[in-house]
Amino acid sequence: PELNGDGAEILMKSYACQRRTPLKHHNAFLTEALEILAQNAEFNDNEGRSVAFRRAASVLKALPHRVKSMEDLRCLPCLGDHSQRVIKEILEDGSSREVESTRQSEQFQAMKALTGVFGVGVRTADRWIREGLRTPDDLIRTGQQLNRAQQAGVQYYSELQRAVTRAEAELIMAIVEAAVNSVLPGCQIQLMGGFRRGKEVGHDVDFLITHPEEGKEEGLMLKIISWLEEQGVLLYQKTTRNSYVERLDGPARSASNMDRFERCFSIFKLHSSASRSGSASTSESGSACDSGCRAVRVDLVVSPFSQFAFATLGWTGSKLFERELRRWAGQEKQMTLSSHTLYDSKQNLYLRAQTEEEIFAHLGLEFIPPSERNA
Ligand code: ATP
Ligand code: MN
Ligand code: MN
Structure with a gap:
């Protein structure tokens, strides 16, 4: 079995949910490479291949030491031939040709740029690339038909590319708390996603909201959204109603892992000065984002108390x-x-x-x- 530096045995379990995976680990030089290949597989609509690379990277994240030789990988689960080849090349030559050529390929870079636009998925990006488009600017220049989400995505592109800091997340938390408390006192609000896992930055801020009295949460999202709209906080929002029904004979089979909570995908407006000093945006205008303004993606989810865990x-x-x-x-x-x-x-x-x-x-x-x- 795999030994750590002290010669003690490491038993690496094969499901990621059986292991402890800290945020900071010892093998970023390998996991970043494998995750490029995972992302490229996603861009090629090859989910199986993508998950295989992600599982391999994840095993390396859980190792308590830096991988120095192929010997260190003996007995580790989830490392397929392809991942091992890539790791071997990086250990021997410092980089993998496949990873570097993928990273530099025009196709990969265009997919990264276009799927980086809020509201744009792999299929749409792929179609645009086949039409010769490469960047968000190309979308504007050629006057592409965009849906409402994509319009917001293009409009706030550079703002949304910037990582959201924990300080900004705290600031948005205060705004969400103010909104929720003023429309329904007694709610519980929880910061979710990467920030709950201890990340210092994120691509968005995620919140889960519930009320200890089951049923009180019904219709809550619409009230929160109208409060936020009145305050001029929202640059964009799309709210979806709760469509969950509990079936007596067990959950319906569903290909997607999307849940059915009442939810809102939104873009918040913060004043840049506010996002530094810590006070909330109270502008009246509601739709513009000028130079003194910061746009941040926010996900809000409302759950009944019985499903909160x-x-x-x-x-x-x-x-x-x-x-x-x-x-x-x-x-x-x-x-x-x-x-x-x-x-x-x-x-x-x-x-x-x-x-x-x-x-x-x-x-x-x-x-x-x-x-x-x-x-
Ligand atoms: P980042 O810092 O990049 O935001 P993150 O881990 O917070 O990282 P998110 O994309 O915000 O990533 O997702 C947060 C969590 O919410 C993930 O665990 C994901 O499974 C869940 N999630 C996101 N979108 C949906 C959805 N539509 N339906 C169900 N769960 C979702
Ligand atoms: Mn997130
Ligand atoms: Mn999210």
């Missing part, structure tokens, strides 16, 4: 950690896990939980705290 687990991430939890549930436990519920197919019943700890226990997993879910 599942929603918390589902919106903490990382994406790979979530995917592995669901795979573990299905393959090892004959259970179906979603951000709403956990269903046990052997007993034909829903397993309830008030806390994340209880969900891990139902799944027969050791509890992994959010800061160690950076798979």
Whole structure:
């Protein structure tokens, strides 16, 4: 088995949800390379290949030491031939030709630039590239038909490219708290996603909102959104209603891992000075973002109290950690896990939980705290 520096055995479990994966680790020089190949596979609509590279990278993130030779990889799970070839080349030559040529390819760079626009997915970006477009500027220059999300994405492109800091996340938290408390007192508001896992920066800020009295949360999002709109905080928002129905015979099979909560994908406006000094934006205009203004992507989700633990687990991430939890549930436990519920197919019943700890226990997993879910 794999030995660490002290000669003690490391038993590397094969599902990411069985392991502790800290934010900072020892193998970024390898994981960044593997994640380029994962991203490229995603751009080519090859999900299986993409997940294989992400799982390989994730195993290296959980190692308590830096990989120095191929010997260090003996007995590690999830490292396929392709990943091993890439790792070997980096260890021997300092870089991998495949990774570097991918990184520099026009196709990869154009996909990265175009899917980097809010509202643009792989399919759309691919179509534009086949039409000869390469950058967000090309979209404007050639007058492409854009939907409302994409228009906002292009309009605030450079602002949204800038990483969101923890200080900005705290500031937005204060605005969201003010909104929620003024429309429905007694709510619980939780910072989710990367910031809950301890990241210092993020591509957006995620919030989960609930009320301890089941039912009170119904229609809450619309009230929050109109409060925020009155304050001129929103540059863009798209709200989706809650469409979750609990079926007696277990969850419906669904290809997508999208949940069905009442949710809002939005872009907040902060004054740049405010985002430094810590006071909220109260501008009246509501739609423009001038030079003294900062645009930040914000996701809001409202969950009924009875589903709050599942929603918390589902919106903490990382994406790979979530995917592995669901795979573990299905393959090892004959259970179906979603951000709403956990269903046990052997007993034909829903397993309830008030806390994340209880969900891990139902799944027969050791509890992994959010800061160690950076798979
Ligand atoms: P970043 O710092 O880049 O924002 P992140 O981990 O917060 O990193 P997000 O894309 O914001 O990434 O996603 C946060 C969590 O919310 C992830 O765990 C993801 O599984 C979950 N999530 C995101 N979008 C959806 C969705 N449409 N349906 C269900 N869950 C989602
Ligand atoms: Mn996020
Ligand atoms: Mn998000």
